[in-house]
Amino acid sequence: MRATVMYGAGDVRVEDVPDPVLQEPTDALVRIVRSCVCGSDLHPYRSMPASVEGTPMGHEFLGVVEETGSDVSGFRAGDLVVAPFAFADNTCAFCCEGLHTSCPHGGFFSAAQAEALRVPQAQGSLVKLPVAEDSALLPSLLTLADVFGTGHHAAVTAGVNQRTTVTVVGDGAVGLLAVLSAKRLGAERIVLMGRHKDRTDLGRDFGATDVVAERGQEGIERVRELTSGDGAHTVLEAVGHLDAYEAALGVVRPGGVISRVGVPQYDQGPIGFTSLFGGNLTLTGGPAPVRAYIEELLPDVLEGRVEPGRVFDRTVGLEQTPDGYRAMDQREALKVLVRP
């Protein structure tokens, strides 16, 4: 089959690879119906050292079940399914607490930008979708695999509700869906920090009440002006670079919460008295256990109350996936849908 493999920074290829096969009784084989390129795929796209073997890419997909292992029940060939970007057994103590990303039998998908995929822990990971393979809802349903659930995770872990002011740092797909999620949870004041007007316009559609395009100290001061001078109760950091964390520290209110869902591209950061401690700030977030959220978010997507799929502004065929990376890297596209 054809699949997307990254060989180094800027070097993404679509090539022939062996067809996936069932390896464990808990596996399923899925034919990919839609996959996409993630903002987090851009981190290796910009920094991965050259590699001879390469890394299969893609962790978001909708698919049709083709075959299931002997331990998988409740799914059959022909079912349209979505999976979280992190597979999990959905039965262990961590999964039962909603922390599927820490499942001892779990892991992160790779290789979904392809024609087919082996799904480990299929019964715990897959969720059946009650729509046809040509449904207009597919883009929005695909966001349940990662970016919608990740934006929701940021809002949930930050404790967003109708009484909290919210600042979202970053106007990528996750940032925009953090806006949508905050709005969905009742937030009435949502400031979006981003400087790409087409994206922040979509952010306004999703519920942002204010947009701050300025960066650095100027941006911080602008947000503080918009939030009574004290800063925002909750800050959703959807970028992953150190300057985004520093912006979050700058705009958060004493006693407030910073939730990070952008994968940190740094190890050390300021957490001392003057940055995090003195104001009794809380730093939370992490890889979103989106499996825990699918049942909650799915009805809103199916019934059209939210349209998270609007973050997809370009669709390519599988062979054009490398151009999808390029377009996202150069910010020509916000998020690229891949249609094998």
Add this chain to the structure above:
Amino acid sequence: MRATVMYGAGDVRVEDVPDPVLQEPTDALVRIVRSCVCGSDLHPYRSMPASVEGTPMGHEFLGVVEETGSDVSGFRAGDLVVAPFAFADNTCAFCCEGLHTSCPHGGFFSAAQAEALRVPQAQGSLVKLPVAEDSALLPSLLTLADVFGTGHHAAVTAGVNQRTTVTVVGDGAVGLLAVLSAKRLGAERIVLMGRHKDRTDLGRDFGATDVVAERGQEGIERVRELTSGDGAHTVLEAVGHLDAYEAALGVVRPGGVISRVGVPQYDQGPIGFTSLFGGNLTLTGGPAPVRAYIEELLPDVLEGRVEPGRVFDRTVGLEQTPDGYRAMDQREALKVLVRP
């Protein structure tokens, strides 16, 4: 009057200073009945650059009101009072949320290791105590000024309850009262990391179910063995050094919370994917808004259900305060009560 002034690392003197006077209508003057030396006083005691002017010391006290400014009502001369280590107006938005340490009219006491003290924001800060000046409860009541409230803050912000396993890092007064606070909030499994047997024995009396004396990686592994291999749901870090934060990262369970109440002696720390982010850990805590907790904790002290004053294992007169610092620095004493 006589007061304690620090002139540099290891250089604490008791000397004549001008008597305090009312400066603002919101002030009160208080004669000090008890004060004490705090573990956080040891940080400058070990690192303060030599200074010509010196810094008045002490932020914990019980006192008797001598005089009040014209805006202070509800207190009169002769009232025995306690104050939080951070004064505050107790009426602003932050105080109403229980975050008195961020009160815009607030600040931190200094100069309580003395015969008398000017108390700013007296009406918001002082709490009347219904006991006599010679009550045997004074040591326990004095802990409401800081260390009991700070241990309680660690437990509250970490979300300790009957279902959470708890690890406390540090066997100083705050660590031991974090144990007591966790027990008081219902925790059934409390692991205390500390290597001073007399202190950890008191920790066991306060509710620690296990003591881990090993340090570094060995200590971390021992705690993980004691907590199902996964680590503790909540970790209360009561030291303030980077290695204590690193120990907290080592013993916390995925999805768990680290609450820091030891004043960080570092600015940068690990918060990347492998340390904080990947496991969806939450980092919280800060200077404890103990004013918010006095009304809740006071009845338990008055009725003898808890005895936090047991952390005081030495009493000195005001003139002997420098020796109190020395004894705490050399770990001869856990916490030193000063009786002017």
